[in-house]
Amino acid sequence: MPLIASIDVGTNTLRLLAAEVRDGKIVREVLNLRETTRLGEGLKPGGKLKAEARERTIGALAEYSRRMLEAGVEGVSAIGTEALRRASDAGDFVREARDEAGIILNVIPAEEEARLTLLGVKSAIGGMFPFGRKIVMDIGGGSTELIFTEDWSKHRAVSMPIGAVSLFERFLVNDPPASLEMAELAAFCTETVMSRLKDFPVGGKPTLVGTAGTITTLAAVDLAQEIYDPAKITGHMLDRERISALEGRLAGLPKESRRLIAGIEPGREDIIVSGTLLAGIIMDALRVDKITVCDWGLREGNLLDYYMKKAF
Numbered sequence: 243m244p245l246i247a248s249i250d251v252g253t254n255t256l257r258l259l260a261a262e263v264r265d266g267k268i269v270r271e272v273l274n275l276r277e278t279t280r281l282g283e284g285l286k287p288g289g290k291l292k293a294e295a296r297e298r299t300i301g302a303l304a305e306y307s308r309r310m311l312e313a314g315v316e317g318v319s320a321i322g323t324e325a326l327r328r329a330s331d332a333g334d335f336v337r338e339a340r341d342e343a344g345i346i347l348n349v350i351p352a353e354e355e356a357r358l359t360l361l362g363v364k365s366a367i368g369g370m371f372p373f374g375r376k377i378v379m380d381i382g383g384g385s386t387e388l389i390f391t392e393d394w395s396k397h398r399a400v401s402m403p404i405g406a407v408s409l410f411e412r413f414l415v416n417d418p419p420a421s422l423e424m425a426e427l428a429a430f431c432t433e434t435v436m437s438r439l440k441d442f443p444v445g446g447k448p449t450l451v452g453t454a455g456t457i458t459t460l461a462a463v464d465l466a467q468e469i470y471d472p473a474k475i476t477g478h479m480l481d482r483e484r485i486s487a488l489e490g491r492l493a494g495l496p497k498e499s500r501r502l503i504a505g506i507e508p509g510r511e512d513i514i515v516s517g518t519l520l521a522g523i524i525m526d527a528l529r530v531d532k533i534t535v536c537d538w539g540l541r542e543g544n545l546l547d548y549y550m551k552k553a554f
Contacts, residue, residue, distance in 0.1 A: 243262040243263065243264050243269070244262070244316045244317065245260055245261070245262055245272055245313065245314055245315050245316055246260070246261070246262075246263060246315065246316060246317045246318070246319075246545065246548060246549060246552075247259065247260035247261075247273070247310055247315045247317070247318045247319070247545070248260075248318075248319050248320075248321075248541050248542070248544040248545035248548060249303070249306060249318065249319070249320035249321070249345065249347075249541075250321060250323070250540050250541040250544065251281065251299065251303075251320065251321065251322040251323070251325075251326065251339075251347060252281070252323055252324075252325070252382055252383055252384075253280070253281060253282035253285075253323065253324050253325040253382055253383025253384035253385075253405060253407050253408075254278060254279075254280050254281075254282065254382070254383030254384075254405075254406065254407050254455065254509070254510070254513065255276055255277070255278055255279070255383070255455055255509075256276065256277045256278075256279045256281075256299060256302050256303070256306075257275070257276045257277075257541050258273055258274070258275040258276070258306045258309075258310075258541075259271065259273065259274055259275075259541050259542065259545055260272045260273035260274075260310055260313055260315050261273075261545065263545065263546065263549040266546060266549070266550065267365070268365070268542065268545065268546070272313050272315075273309055273310065273313055273315075275306065275309070276507075277302045278507070278508065278509025278510065279295065279298040279299040279302050280295055280298070280383070280407065280509065281295050281296070281298075281299045281325045281326075281335075282295070282324065282325030282328070282329075282383055282384045282407055282408070283295045283407070283411075284411060285325055285328055285329060285384070285408075286328075287328050287403070288328070288330050289328075289329065289330060290329060290330055290331045291325070291329045291331055291332075291335060296335055296338065299335075300335075300338050300339060300342050300343055303320075303339055303342075303343035303345050304342060304343040304344075306343070306345070307343050307344045307345060317548065317552060318345070318346070319348075319544055319545070319547075319548035320339070320345050320346060320347045320348065321347070321348050321349070321350050321355075321358075321540075321544055322335075322336070322347050322348070322349040322350070323349075323350065323355055323382060323384070323385065323540075324352075324382060324383070324384030324385035324403070324405065325383070325384050326347075326349040327349060327351070327352070327385075328384065328403075332349055335347075336349065352385065352387065352399070352401035353399060353401075355380075355387060355401075355540060356380075356387045356389045356397070356399035356401065357397070357399075357543075358540050358543035358544045358547055359378060359380050359387060359389060359453065359539045359540045359543055360378055360389050360391060360394065360397055360543065361542075361543035361546055361547060362453070362538045362539045362540060362541065362542035362543030362544070362546070363378050363451055363453055363536050363538060363539055363543070364394040365538060365542060365543070365546060366476055366536050366537065366538035366542070367451065367476060367477065367534065367536050367538075368394050370477065370534070371449050371451075371534075373392075374392065374448070374449060375390070375391075375392050375446060375448040375449070376390075376391050376392065376394075376448060376449045376450075376451060377389065377390055377391075377448050377449070377450050377451070377528060377530075378391070378451045378452075378453060378536075379450060379451065379452045379453070379457070379521070379524055379533070380452075380453050380454045380539060380540070381405060381406060381452075381454055381455075381456040381457065381517050381520055381521060381524075382405045382406070382454055382455075383405045383406055383407035383408070383455075383513070384403070384405040384407060384408050385401055385402060385403055385404065385405050386401070386402045386404055386405055386520065386524070387399055387400070387401050387402075388400050388402075388439075388442075388524070388528075390442060390448075398442065400438050400439065400442060402434055402435065402438050404430075404431065404434055404520065405517075405520075406455070406456050406513040406514070406516050406517030406520070407513050409427060409430075409431070409513075409516035409517075409519075409520060410512055410513045410515070410516040412430075413426055413427040413430070413516065414427065414512075414515060414516060417496050417497055417512075418493060418494055418495055418496050418497075418515075419493055419515060424493060424515075424519065427516060427519060428519060428523065431519065431520050431523045432523050432526075432527075435520075435523055435524055435527045436527055439527055439528075447529075447530065448528065448530060449530075449534065450525065450528060450530045450532070450533050450534065451533070451534050451535075451536050452480070452521065452533040452534070452535050452536065453535075453536045453537075453538065453539035453540075454539055454540070455510060455517070456513075456514065456517030456518065456520070456521060457480075457521060457533060457535055458475050458535060458537055459505060459506060459507065459510055459514055459517075460480060460485070460488055460505075460514075460518060460521070460535075461475045461478045461480060461505075461535040462475060462504075462505030462506075463488060463503055463504065463505035463506060464478065464480060464484060464488070464505070465478065465505065466504045466505060467504060467505045468504050470505075470507070472537035472538075475535055475536075475537045476535065476536050476537045476538065477534065477535070477536075478534075478535045479532055479533070479534055479535070480532065480533045480535060481531055481532040481533075482522065482525050482526075482530075482531045482532065485518065485521055485522045485525065485533075486522060488518055489515070489518045489519055489522060492514055492515050492518060493515045493518075493519075497511045497512045498511075500512075500514065500515075521533070
């Protein structure tokens with residue numbers, strides 16, 4: 243089977259998966275890489291990417307190109323999300339990725355991001371929840387997607403322009419954050435989430451599935467993982483009480499101390515507090531008391547979608 247790859251250029255993290263796919267299933271991973279490049283550092287809507295952030299990300303993409311060439315990758319689908327949707331110079335970055343790293347990058351809309359994320363999550367844990375209402379929560383660096391589905395195919399999604407990086411940069415100045423900062427952050431998140439959910443039914447007891455860096459990091463911390471193990475992350479449960487306890491613990495420590503906690507990868511020690519608080523507020527808004535964690539998401543969904551479209 244041909245070896246194909248998916249690259250997710252996120253606001254905080256750059257991720258690569260190269261694998262063999264057979265009959266619509268990922269059967270063998272060859273490269274599974276991630277790097278914190280924080281492409282969206284300091285980015286305002288309509289603003290420009292910082293030169294240092296661009297250089298970090300282009301450099302990492304060039305390294306990914308080298309690794310994929312060595313591995314014999316035959317096809318690549320690379321996608322960009324909120325930071326590149328927001329940046330006025332996204333076109334320049336896309337050209338740099340092509341010319342300097344050999345990566346053809348497609349900036350996808352929020353609707354497509356939701357579809358691909360749902361595909362990735364379904365492929366990992368769809369069998370655990372074949373029936374009933376489900377909501378997939380994807381807290382990214384610059385945006386958050388909530389995807390409502392019952393059958394894992396038809397869905398409705400809401401995208402919120404808030405994420406762990408943008409919230410951290412806007413509200414959390416002190417280290418550790420002051421109680422007033424946390425209160426202002428909570429008020430802003432609550433207002434934003436509730437306003438975006440006003441047209442979506444949130445009653446009943448839906449199954450909430452959490453994917454992406456904030457939630458998988460919280461699972462890794464809960465499991466005290468010195469080395470990240472995706473097999474143990476997927477399917478792990480976090481209840482609302484545990485989310486609150488983790489928020490209190492993390493917010494009470496300076497980032498240098500957070501960096502030493504098992505489960506927190508380098509580059510996430512500053513933004514994990516804002517992401518954790520947002521996760522709890524979304525749980526409250528949806529009236530759910532637990533999250534099922536899934537390591538798979540956008541990157542894996544993009545890989546499978548690329549496989550199906552190319553008919554390898």
